[in-house]
Amino acid sequence: MAISFTEENYLKVIHRLSEATQEDISTNAVAEQMQTKAASVTDMLRKLADKGWVNYQKYQGVRLSPTGEKIALSIVRKHRLWELFLVEKMGFNWDEVHDIAEQLEHIESDELVNKLDEYLGFPKTDPHGDPIPNKDGILPELAYSQLSEIKANKTCKLMGVAQDSTVFLQLLTKLNLSLGAKLDIQEINEFDRSIFVSINDAAPIFISHEVAKNILVKS
């Protein structure tokens, strides 16, 4: 069954929201992510349900069906492979690739995706540390913690970010934070939950709780 870019984007958004919770996803939550109105979402959810890609009953929220999940994962796979391609092969910075990958993720060719995968050496993660689903849609489970959850005096390693936005990634770059950075937490300030941390053994600096929540680390 033919699928439009818009439908693909809805499935991707429902997928992303579903990763954070077991509950059904609300119309409003989808509307916010899609940057559209709740009324438009209602229309689309009915359509997606008709096509068998979501389970939806009015006023009850929405979930992906197994088919919908498969489609969503294939889009995520393409997005992340293209992002890595742009960084590894085309020399972009990690803060420049998300918007281009938003376009490339809709290119339709299984053969191309699999060749791209091979060309990149069957990578496990994208430039932001996010796991890349394999050919069969299986996501390598990476158990990372938010930097904001780590206790004082612990050491950890930056493994990923919870956000791809340019402003956030550029801030990290400014702070000399990139994938693989070693983080020594000196102190956590009770007042604003900001963290005093040494990056790659440099002189320690302050990082806000808001930023720390979006940094994923491995102990």
Add this chain to the structure above:
Amino acid sequence: MAISFTEENYLKVIHRLSEATQEDISTNAVAEQMQTKAASVTDMLRKLADKGWVNYQKYQGVRLSPTGEKIALSIVRKHRLWELFLVEKMGFNWDEVHDIAEQLEHIESDELVNKLDEYLGFPKTDPHGDPIPNKDGILPELAYSQLSEIKANKTCKLMGVAQDSTVFLQLLTKLNLSLGAKLDIQEINEFDRSIFVSINDAAPIFISHEVAKNILVKS
């Protein structure tokens, strides 16, 4: 001004048709190339004229404006660079890349296109021998002849094809014809204008006039 995929495809088609003639392009010619109806073309031509991308007066046919020409060339540039990328870097055959490039040509990022160009070593031609417009939209002029125009007992070299269709390219591959092949024309048959030709010094074979018209050669 925002441009849709459909509008881009119309400009590309008008550009292609304009390469073959000085005359204004007819509504019907555009309709045939776009695989749509003349009535739809009329609608779109008025819209493209409003946007300043074509010069169009009803019943008089259409031509690209300078701006329209620039847009068309940038799409052709992207199409051909992506085709080369698919062949050179991803290991596709020359008969497999056109349809994927039809999608990739609409990806919007000047930076990406220029990096792709650099990554491929600023190539002059695509996998079918078609010239690639440079950053400034300048097309290297390649003066090739159709194989059907070459006289008997002449030798020439296959430099390009006038068609990207899978069926045609697969036929050439079957005939052991690819870019750079050496062609010795033994004889031209008056009856059907078929050509008896030796490819890379192998035993000569017959090639139809229809095929020969779509093969571009240099003496």
Add this chain to the structure above:
DNA sequence: AATATTTTTTAGATTAACCTAAAAATTTAA
């Protein structure tokens, strides 16, 4: 339990791109 608030859906329009059928203009042929 009744009322107020919030969320979600329905109703009715709009826009881009397309369609068919009919009318108008242009071109070709008698």
Add this chain to the structure above:
DNA sequence: TTAAATTTTTAGGTTAATCTAAAAAATATT
């Protein structure tokens, strides 16, 4: 130079995706 054939445009609809405003349902508060 009229008539016939062809090409092109107009008229009137359709579909996908969106919107605003209003109605309905669900949830929260008194």
